[in-house]
Amino acid sequence: MERVTDFKEKHDAKIKEIKYSLFLVRNSPLTILGALIILILILVAVFAPYIAPYDPEKTNILARLKPPSKDHPFGTDDLGRDIFSRVIWGSRISLQIGFTVVFFATAIGTVLGLIAGYFRGWIDEILMRITDMFFAIPSLILAMAISAALQTRSIYTTMLAVTFVWWPAYVRIVRSSVLSLVESQFVEAARSLGASNRRIMFKHILPNSLAPLLVQMTLDLGAVILVAAGLSFIGFGAGPNTPEWGRMVAEGRNYMTTAWWTITFPGLAIFITVLGFNLLGDGLRDILDPRLRR
Amino acid sequence: MDLKSYIARRLLLAIPTILGVTLIVFFISHVVPADPALVWAGGARARPEQVEQIRQLYHLNEPIWKQYVIFLSDLVRGDLGISPVTGRPVIEDIKTYFPATLELTIFAIALAILIGIPLGVLSAIKKDSPVDHSTRIFALSGYSMPIFWLGLILQLVVYYYLGLVPDPGGRVNTQVYISSEFKTYTNMYLIDSLIQGRFDVFFDALQHLILPGFTLAYATAAIIARMTRSSMLEVIRQDYIEFARARGLPERVVIYKHALRNAMIPTVTVVGLSFGGLLAGAVLTETVFYWPGIGRYMVGTINTLDFPALMGGTILIALVFVIVNLLVDILYAIIDPRIRYG
Secondary structure (H helix, E strand, C coil), X not given: CHHXXXXXXXXXXHHHHHHHHHHHHHCCHHHHHHHHHHHHHHHHXXXXXXXXXXXXXXXXXXXXXXCCCCCCCCCECCCCCEHHHHHHHHHHHHHHHHHHHHHHHXXXXXXXXXXXHHHCHHHHHHHHHHHHHHHCCCHHHHHHXXXXXXXXXXXXHHHHHHHHHHHXXXXXXXXXXXXXXXXXXXXXXXXXXXXXXXXXXXXXXXHHCHHHHHHHHHHHHHHHHHHHHHHHHHCCCCCCCCCCHHHHHHHHHHHCCCCCHXXXXXXXXXHHHHHHHHHHHHHHHHHHXXXXXX | CCHHHHHHHHHHHHHHHHHHHHHHHHHHHHHXXXXXXXXXXXXXXXXHHHHHXXXXXXXXXXXXXXXXXXXXXXXXXXXXXXXXXXXXXXXXXXXXXXXXXXXXXXXXXXXXXXXXXXXXXXXXXXXXXXXXXXXXXXXXHHHHCCHHHHHHHXXXXXXXXXXXXXXXXXXXXXXXHHHCCCCCCCCCHHHHHHHCCCHHHHHHHHHXXXXXXXXXXHHHHHHHHHHHHHHHHHHHCCHHHHHHHHCCCCHHHHHXXXXXHHHHHHHXXXXXXXXXXXXXXXXXXXXXXXXXXXXXXXXXXXXXXXXXXXXXXXXXXXXXXXXXXXXXXXXXXXXCHHHHHC
């Protein structure tokens, strides 16, 4: 019992902060909606084999372009594949691309951003000029060029291309929060106690710059999924039979005037997914921003 | 610093950025592919002697730094290579397709400003009202919308189901265009038709622009609305606004004359920055609407493996983006003297 009280006393401020955050979340219905969308999406992706009524790649020429019905809630496509099952399986691909790209972009960007902001000088100068170059080319265009240069087409090429485009944004974010923290007293204190540069960077500075990073990552999950879907719509990315949402819209396009469901449901899936991440990210920003808190 | 030296400084600063863009494109085109000569010659379908010819032509056997110098000097002369598919210089194709893209993006940005600014102002002065909430939903949907899907759904509803616009595909009814002595100067039909007083062509081109223009504008309108809202909220709190009210000025004058002018400053930057997204969006919009612009040209290269064309388009789009931001920075300094003297 004593230990519990001890813990409570020691972390009193932190517990209060967390309680307050939860209070703010409760008062923001759009944030909750975003979180719910993402939660459902993750569950759908994990349990896809159990939810999807049909094999997403199985064709059935006799049942092609059937409108939504009890058997096929979202109808069938031009090869008679069940669109509902394909949309369900597609969630796996989109989430996989989103999480992989954001993970690697954050990892690369964080390390380089820490280095740039902490050491300053020539290394900072070089890194900043490199990120400048990347910002001068729109991300979808750059990802297109890289995908073309890589010559092969798969969701892995898409991941590689989009990661290549995405990391510079994180260098900027981490660097700017490092710059504001490096002068603070707790870093000074750690330094005077003889902490190594690496320890200061990863144990003291990084944990304190997590909030803006987390917000950006959430928003970027949506943005990455959108760019990847665009790439796949124009013909890069997943192979012919893959149930990828952007690709499904491209395939359904030729039949849309007689079979509206071929493009409507996969596109709606992209929209709702990205909206979920944007609602959550937008809400998190309001909640984590200390200027907006009180 | 006076305006002239500010502009000169800003122009000088654009040079390293442009060099950086060429460096990235060079890296993608000469270093990333396993065999650049093969890619430049058109991929697997190219014959060995063609590949060898390309290797000689583009000096791909030289050391990498020398290749970059050659690449740069070609670029300065407007030489973007020759398309292995059409056999024409890439720069010629770009000249043909670029005006269509320019017309579409300018139209879209104008539309985005016309929609975004009033919405942002309205939701700021009526904060937390239903108007504000609807604008927030409008904006979040704009960020989240797959632009290619929006384009297709609009075609389906507005053209196929409701029949409100002409056939989505192309920039102008070819009948109108061919049957008459319509001359092209800028190749932007809205401008060309106005110059010649051809209002029939003007309205026809405008009708063709509405759907792709709105599709492309939506996301940008969303960004502008959000930015205008937050900077309006910031400005409304300032003392000089309070003072203007205290002087007994009508609310309309306070909002539109005093507040909006100052709130516009961050919005101008956002318009410049969102131009990149607009150019990327144009690639998808043009594909969906069969719009004969640079974006559709680039997407076409994916299946024909026309690598020089794709690289040429990339360079062009990056340059346009850099130049637009340069202009925005200069405009910014003109409307806000604090930038120059700061």
